[in-house]
Amino acid sequence: MRDLFSRQMEKLHVELIEMGALCEQAISRAYQVLMEEDPKAAEELRKKDAAIDAKEREIESICLKLLLQQQPVASDLRQVSAALKMITDMERIGDQASDIAEIVQTTHLKAPSTDIKIKEMAQITQRMVSKSVDAYVKQDLIIARQVIQEDDLVDRLFDEVKRELVERLQDQNSSGEQTLDYLMIAKYYERIGDHATNIAEWVEFSITGQHEGEQG
Amino acid sequence: MKRRIFRNEVILVVLAVVLTFFSMSWFMYSNLSEQMQENARDECRIMAYAVNTYGEEYVETAGGRTHNRVTLIDSDGTVLYDSVEEASSMENHSGRPEFERAVQSGSAQLSRFSDTLETQTYYYAIRLDNGDVLRLASSFDSVFSFIFSGMAGVILLILAILIVALMFANRMTRKLVEPINQLDLEHPMENVAYDELEPLLKRIDQQQNKIGEQVEQMKQNQEEYMTITEYMKDGLIVTSQSDVLSINRSAQELFDVTARECVNHNIITVSRNQELKEALDEALTGKSNERLLEVKGRTYQLLANPVRVNGQISGAVILVLDVTEKQKAETMRKEFSANVSHELKTPLMSISGYAEIIENNLVKPEDIPKFAGRIHSEASRLSSLVEDIIKLSRLDESDKSILMEDVELYQLCKDVEGQLMLRAKERNIQIGVEGLPVVVHGARQVLYEMVYNLCDNAIKYNKPDGKVKISVGCTKNRHPMIRVEDTGIGIPKDEQERVFERFYRVDKSHSRATGGTGLGLSIVKHGAILHDAKIDVDSTPDVGTSITIEFGA
Numbered sequence: 001m002r003d004l005f006s007r008q009m010e011k012l013h014v015e016l017i018e019m020g021a022l023c024e025q026a027i028s029r030a031y032q033v034l035m036e037e038d039p040k041a042a043e044e045l046r047k048k049d050a051a052i053d054a055k056e057r058e059i060e061s062i063c064l065k066l067l068l069q070q071q072p073v074a075s076d077l078r079q080v081s082a083a084l085k086m087i088t089d090m091e092r093i094g095d096q097a098s099d100i101a102e103i104v105q106t107t108h109l110k111a112p113s114t115d116i117k118i119k120e121m122a123q124i125t126q127r128m129v130s131k132s133v134d135a136y137v138k139q140d141l142i143i144a145r146q147v148i149q150e151d152d153l154v155d156r157l158f159d160e161v162k163r164e165l166v167e168r169l170q171d172q173n174s175s176g177e178q179t180l181d182y183l184m185i186a187k188y189y190e191r192i193g194d195h196a197t198n199i200a201e202w203v204e205f206s207i208t209g210q211h212e213g214e215q216g
Numbered sequence: 217m218k219r220r221i222f223r224n225e226v227i228l229v230v231l232a233v234v235l236t237f238f239s240m241s242w243f244m245y246s247n248l249s250e251q252m253q254e255n256a257r258d259e260c261r262i263m264a265y266a267v268n269t270y271g272e273e274y275v276e277t278a279g280g281r282t283h284n285r286v287t288l289i290d291s292d293g294t295v296l297y298d299s300v301e302e303a304s305s306m307e308n309h310s311g312r313p314e315f316e317r318a319v320q321s322g323s324a325q326l327s328r329f330s331d332t333l334e335t336q337t338y339y340y341a342i343r344l345d346n347g348d349v350l351r352l353a354s355s356f357d358s359v360f361s362f363i364f365s366g367m368a369g370v371i372l373l374i375l376a377i378l379i380v381a382l383m384f385a386n387r388m389t390r391k392l393v394e395p396i397n398q399l400d401l402e403h404p405m406e407n408v409a410y411d412e413l414e415p416l417l418k419r420i421d422q423q424q425n426k427i428g429e430q431v432e433q434m435k436q437n438q439e440e441y442m443t444i445t446e447y448m449k450d451g452l453i454v455t456s457q458s459d460v461l462s463i464n465r466s467a468q469e470l471f472d473v474t475a476r477e478c479v480n481h482n483i484i485t486v487s488r489n490q491e492l493k494e495a496l497d498e499a500l501t502g503k504s505n506e507r508l509l510e511v512k513g514r515t516y517q518l519l520a521n522p523v524r525v526n527g528q529i530s531g532a533v534i535l536v537l538d539v540t541e542k543q544k545a546e547t548m549r550k551e552f553s554a555n556v557s558h559e560l561k562t563p564l565m566s567i568s569g570y571a572e573i574i575e576n577n578l579v580k581p582e583d584i585p586k587f588a589g590r591i592h593s594e595a596s597r598l599s600s601l602v603e604d605i606i607k608l609s610r611l612d613e614s615d616k617s618i619l620m621e622d623v624e625l626y627q628l629c630k631d632v633e634g635q636l637m638l639r640a641k642e643r644n645i646q647i648g649v650e651g652l653p654v655v656v657h658g659a660r661q662v663l664y665e666m667v668y669n670l671c672d673n674a675i676k677y678n679k680p681d682g683k684v685k686i687s688v689g690c691t692k693n694r695h696p697m698i699r700v701e702d703t704g705i706g707i708p709k710d711e712q713e714r715v716f717e718r719f720y721r722v723d724k725s726h727s728r729a730t731g732g733t734g735l736g737l738s739i740v741k742h743g744a745i746l747h748d749a750k751i752d753v754d755s756t757p758d759v760g761t762s763i764t765i766e767f768g769a
C-alpha cells in the first residue's frame with residue numbers, strides 16, 4: 001500500500017517536472033516567435049500548449065486519486081496540494097505564451113526595437129520559469145526565493161516599458177495599434193513572471209509549510 | 217523439531233508403559249490364579265478326606281466356615297447340600313461336566329467365565345468313597361477385570377508422562393538448538409558444537425569463502441567501473457526503463473545535478489532538455505541514436521544506446537561528448553575550403569577575362585603589353601597563393617622531414633630586412649633590426665617565412681612614412697624572442713584572435729589594394745606551433761601593432 005503510494009508520489013513528481021519542461025519550451029518558443037519572427041516556432045508552440053493542457057488534467061487526476069485513495073498527511077499532503085496549485089499557474093504560463101505568439105502572428109508584429117525593454121523582460125521571465133521548475137526539481141528554497149525576488153525586477157521593467165510606450169503614443173509617426181500590442185505583450189510577460197513567482201511560492205510552501213501570502 | 221522429539225518420546229514411553237503393564241499383569245495374574253486353584257484343590261481334598269472319615273454331616277460344618285462354595289452332589293446328580301443356595305431348589309447336576317468327569321475319574325477340575333467375563337469360577341470335584349461327589353467352587357476376578365482395575369493408574373501414568381515428556385522435549389530442543397543458533401557463521405569452523413554438524417559447517421565454510429571471493433570480485437569490478445566513469449571527461453548516464461541508475465561526475469557537472477538528486481529518479485530530474493528525453497526514448501525503443509545538445513553555450517554530442525538483456529531492452533546508456541572544439545574546427549575547415557576555391561577563382565577569372573578580350577581582338581595592339589602585365593601580375597598572385605597553401609599544408613602535416621638546425625635569429629632578421637628594403641622604400645617606410653644574436657633550434661626556412669610574413673604585413677598595413685622595428689633578443693625568462701613593431705593601422709581588439717585564421721582579413725572587402733593572400737599570419741601561427749613558440753599580439757587601432765614570438769615558452 002505504502003509502496004503504491006510512494007510510486008504515485010514519484011509519478012506526480014515526474015509529471016510535474018515534465019509539465020514544467022513543457023512550459024519552459026513554450027515560453028522559449030514564444031520568444032522565438034516574437035524576436036526571430038519564426039513561424040515554425042508558432043506551430044510548435046500551439047502543440048506545446050495543447051500538451052500542457054493535457055498534462056494539467058492528467059496531474060489533476062493523479063492528485064485527486066492520491067488524496068482520495070491514500071489520504072496523505074503532513075509534508076505529503078503539502079506536496080499534493082502544492083502540485084494542484086502549481087499546475088494552474090503552469091497552465092496559465094502556457095496560455096499566455098501562446099497568447100503572445102497569437103498577437104505577433106495575427107498583427108504581423110515586428111520584433112520590438114532595442115529601446116523597448118521587452119526583450120529583457122522576456123529573458124528574465126524565461127529564466128524565472130526555468131528557475132521555478134529547478135527549485136521544484138531540487139526542492140531548493142534558495143532558488144525559489146531568488147525567483148520570488150526577481151519578480152520585482154520584472155515589475156520594474158514593465159513600468160519602464162509602459163513609460164516608453166506612452167512616449168511612443170504621443171509621437172505622431174508611430175502606429176498606435178502596434179504600441180498597444182507591445183503593451184499587451186509586456187503585460188503578458190509580467191503575468192508570466194507572476195505565475196513563476198506563484199510556483200516558487202508553492203515550492204516554498206511544500207518545503208516549509210509556510211506560504212508567502214500568509215506572512216505579513 | 218520440538219514436536220518431532222516430543223512425538224517420538226511419547227510414542228516410546230507410552231509403548232513401553234503399556235507393554236510392561238500388560239506383560240506384568242499377565243504374569244501376575246497367571247501366578248495368582250494358579251495359587252488360588254491350588255488352594256481350592258487342597259481345601260477340597262482335605263474336605264473330602266474329612267467327609268470320608270467323619271460322615272457327610274461334616275460338609276455342612278465346613279461349608280459354613282469357608283468363603284468358597286461347597287456343594288455335595290449325590291451319585292445320581294441330586295444336590296444334597298450347597299453352602300450358598302437351598303439344596304432342594306437346585307436342579308439336577310448330573311449333566312455338569314465336572315460331575316461327569318469326577319464320577320468317571322475320581323476327581324475333575326474346570327474353569328468357567330461368568331456371563332459378564334468379570335469373574336472366573338474354578339470348580340474342583342472329588343468322588344467320595346460312597347459315590348457322592350463333593351464340589352468346591354472358588355470365584356475370583358477374571359484376567360480382564362484384573363487388567364481393567366489397573367487401567368486407571370496406567371492412564372494417569374501416561375498423562376503424567378505426556379506432561380513430563382513435553383517439558384523434557386522443550387528443554388531438550390532448546391538445549392540442542394541453542395548452540396546451533398549461536399553459531400558464528402562468519403567463521404563456522406571455529407565453533408563446532410556437535411561433531412554431527414561438522415559436514416554442514418564445512419559446507420557453509422566453503423560457501424562463505426566462495427561468497428567472499430565473489431563479493432571481492434564484484435567490489436573490484438565496481439571500483440574499476442567507478443574509476444573509469446568518474447574520471448572520464450565525457451558524461452555517462454546509465455538508465456533503466458525510466459530511472460537513472462548511475463551518472464558520472466562529468467555528467468553531473470554538465471547538467472548541474474548531484475548523483476543523490478537523480479539516481480533512482482526519473483531521467484527528467486537530470487535535465488528537462490528535450491533532446492535528452494528524445495534520445496532516451498528512442499534508445500528505449502531499441503534504436504541507437506545520436507544528436508547534438510546545446511548546454512551553456514557549448515555543443516555536446518549525445519550518443520544513446522539501448523541495453524539489451526536476454527533480447528529485451530532493459531535500459532539505455534547515454535554518452536555525452538563535448539564536441540564544441542570539433543564543431544568549431546569543422547566550420548573552420550568548411551570556411552577554409554570555401555575560401556580557397558574563392559581565392560583561387562578570382563585571379564583565374566581575371567586572367568581568363570583578359571585573355572578572352574585579347575583573343576577577340578578587342579584590344580588595340582599598343583594596349584597589349586598593359587594587358588599582358590595584368591595577366592602576369594594575376595598569375596604571380598595565383599602562384600604565390602598556391603605557394604602559401606602548399607607551405608601551410610606542409611606545416612599542417614608537421615612534416616617530420618623538415619630539417620631542424622640551429623638558426624641564428626639576428627642574421628635571419630637582417631636577411632628579411634634586406635629582402636623587404638625595396639618594398640619599404642617604395643612606401644617610404646623605415647625598417648630596422650636591433651638586438652643581439654640569439655640561436656634557436658628550428659627550421660630555417662619556416663622561421664624565415666614567419667619573420668618575412670610578419671614584416672611584410674607590418675609594411676603592408678602601415679601608414680605612409682611609418683616605421684617597422686624588428687627586435688631580436690631574450691625575454692625576462694631567458695627565452696629567445698622576435699618582436700615586430702609597426703606604426704600601422706592596428707587590429708581591433710575583438711579581431712586579434714581571428715587574424716591568425718586562414719583567409720581572415722580585418723578588411724572584409726578582400727581588397728586587392730594591399731595584395732597578400734590572407735594566409736601570411738596563418739603561416740606564422742603554424743610555424744610557431746612547430747617551434748613550440750607563443751605568439752603575443754599587442755595592438756591599438758590607428759597607433760600600431762606589436763607581435764612577439766617567444767620561443768620555448
